[in-house]
Amino acid sequence: MTAARALRILGTGAVVPDNELLSTAIDERLGLAAGTVEARTGVRVRYVEHGTAAQLGARAARKALAAAGLDLADVDVIIGASATPDQPLPCNAALLHEELAPPHPVPAWDVNASCLSFLVALDLAATLIDAGRHRHVLVVSSDIASVGLDWSELGASGIFGDGAAAAVLGPADGTDSAVLAAGFSTHSEGAHTCEIPGGGSRHAPDRVEGPYGDIARFRMDGGAVFRLAIQHLPPFVDGLLAEAGDIELPDLPLVIPHQASHHGLSWLRQRLGLRDDQMVDIYADRGNQVAASLPSALHAAIESGRLRRGDLALLLGTGAGLSIGGIVLCY
Known part of the structure; x- marks a missing residue:
């Protein structure tokens, strides 16, 4: 456990891919009675990305920056907080950096703690900001699970969807955040x-x-x-x-x-x-x-x-x- 640290979420953004995949479509693909997949998985619809996680994450990042009223020139570090990178090397934050094209060589690095990646990144960012090391941190989680699934095994595959979300984090500046x-x-x-x-x-x-x-x-x-x-x-x-x-x-x-x-x-x-x-x-x-x-x-x-x-x-x-x-x- 850790002590309290001042931190303010300045803006968030989230996106889903353009390609919608209804559970009824999976029923049809697998030859199951209509409603079977939703009954087993609890998912009515998920979204499937045909591009890259970096591209999807960049969309969420831009939304978060707009919500925060900031731009990339204000960001001190970009943290990629995802579980399914586009490739083993380099880190996905570098590929996200390429997509975002910031006006200065802002550092970019990954935190990979599987489904907990965003929470770990939030914890780290709170320490960095509270200590005065950075003022504005952009955390981006972008995952494309659909490419690695065996759709014939619904227990492991039928629950997943693709998506991205981002948060711009900064100092509390006198608030209780x-x-x-x-x-x-x-x-x-x-x-x-x-x-x-x-x-x-x-x-x-x-x-x-x-x-x-x-x-x-x-x-x-x-x-x-x-x-x-x-x-x-x-x-x-x-x-x-x-x-x-x-x-x-x-x-x-x-x-x-x-x-x-x-x-x-x-x-x-x-x-x-x-x-x-x-x-x-x-x-x-x-x-x-x-x-x-x-x-x-x-x-x-x-x-x-x-x-x-x-x-x-x-x-x-x-x-x-x-x-x-x-x-x-x-x-």
Whole structure:
């Protein structure tokens, strides 16, 4: 857990690809009865990107900058906070930098903590800004999960959608805006429950016999992930709220979770005793957008007016690893 740090979210932006994929279209493709995929996955529609994650992320970044009333000349560092890069090297932030073409050689680097990438980047940015190292930080999460899915296995594939979200972060400048507490934990007994084995040195092409595509696709043991998450999340949340100043869940205006799955969101709502008006849920019309999921939900809360200046919010999620992360934020 970490001490409070002054931080203000100056602007956010989120985008989805132009290509809509309804669950009924997947029903038809797989020869299933209409409504089967939505019933199994909880997703009505997701979006599929045919370009690059850097291109999609640049769209979200421009929206966030416009909302903040800033331009790229004001940005001190660009953090790419995604789980599915366009390529192993260079970092996706460099490719995003190329798309954005800032007027000066602003540094750009990645944070990859799977679905928790945005939360980790937010935590790091809060430290950098509170310490005076940077004034304006642009965090961009952009994920294209659709290219690595086996659509015949709906348990691992039917829940995902592509998307991007961004936030411009800056100093609080006399306001109450702050990261009140942040915490992360990893339980590596779940390290292989959610993975893409290929793409790195462990399974490099010259070390693999047979089709490389078999190990380049996403694999998930959803049941194992869920069991680990429900075991560790409740005590994690209790500790985080205590660290933030003994905040009680009923007193939080909003809980903004990673949009992992309809089962996960339902369990979270029930286990934490959340009111319907407390939890931000955009899952049915987006699917799980990996690292872009949580900042997309954050943007939706801000854009709709559900999260207002001075409000407290709990940002919470899980990711491959298995890792858990959370931030208590005064917006």
